[in-house]
Amino acid sequence: MSIATELSEPSLPEPVRRTRGRPRKAVHERDDGNRRQELLRAAARLFRQQGFDATSTRDIATAAGMRSGSPFYHFENKEALLAAVMREGMQSALQRQAAAMDTAVAQAAAQGHTLSARECLQVLVRSHFEVLLGPDSDFIPVMLYEWRSLSAAQRSEVNRLKDGYEAVWVPVLKALHASGELQGEPGLARMMLFGALNWSVQWYDPARQATLDDLTQSVLQLFLKTTS
Amino acid sequence: MSIATELSEPSLPEPVRRTRGRPRKAVHERDDGNRRQELLRAAARLFRQQGFDATSTRDIATAAGMRSGSPFYHFENKEALLAAVMREGMQSALQRQAAAMDTAVAQAAAQGHTLSARECLQVLVRSHFEVLLGPDSDFIPVMLYEWRSLSAAQRSEVNRLKDGYEAVWVPVLKALHASGELQGEPGLARMMLFGALNWSVQWYDPARQATLDDLTQSVLQLFLKTTS
DNA sequence: CCTACCGATCGGTAGG
């Protein structure tokens, strides 16, 4: 069965910057420079290493080569900086996921066949490991482990992005369940699968362990049954 | 020094006060009362809800019905309180795990057969869910998600307990791998399995979701192949 | 984006 059509993500148009309901100071919307990006990267790294509460805005400022008060020129407060790290991370993850799927679908089409559900899962898992453990991989772990520090409004915004990310997986898992390759209720299976994947940020050591391809292979072996 | 002093029971009527300073070391070893237990339970609950850094020792004192300075009568500092929560949690988890295994083994023996590896895993998974999500289940989640805040020495102590806990699983997983019921390298499989289980503290809602037995059933279905 | 600064809070302590 082909679920490729169902899965193909509508490629996002230009990343439109739109203000949501909340009125903000104009200053914080005007972020053309790379200073803001440096702040985000420094914050992501430190939040991941030490946690949100254990990282001071002074730490972040220093890591970005600024003085203690300067982060507040770019972000309204510390919470907004955390929310921006997560938003940025999720948008990047969504783009990487869509790109990986598009590439795989196009490759299969060029060879005159469609992706199997199993192949779809492989692409998604591999892309997810990249997001979790690859280069620039501080943003999503921060989202996974520091969402408690967000305000309710920020949390629901991040949750919406996360739902969009997970939505791509749902038809794949359902198809695998229908074919008998995935046993157990698909909703629970999705939670368990994400648990297994997301936990890797706690133990994975690129220097000593397997490659991301090895990990992907293991996950598929572990979770999928072979259809005879 | 008199013989009577040497033989006196640890149930001293009154803590002996020295005229100079406070007898710090001795005091922290002597944990008679339930006040210390109340502190630990309050700390575990708050550390889990808010995180270690976001919880003040004042919060904990208040939750235990004490004044702000009193926790430091029972614990040398905030870090030691965290370490005690984790130590207590791991010891309890080890006991529950051993008890669950013993019960299952005895039950099987009474019926004249031995536990299969599959049944062993079921017992371990079920016990682990109980530890993570059952009553008094704040201690282990704190250990899983707040170990970053420990000192190196405390971390290695907790790690030793954790290794003992995981060691019970190793032969079970190896047996399942040998029989073909578990695919993929057992070491990686163990990490993935614990990831899937431990992640449940992030989404499990006893009011809306399945029971712990349901979860256990799902995990076995998901991770194990059927031997024909 | 920097300088200079503030009020609040925190972990922890002395002494009883």
Next chain:
DNA sequence: CCTACCGATCGGTAGG
């Protein structure tokens, strides 16, 4: 275990 307290640090701001 309480009272009274302290030094350090933190998020955040006014004004340039």
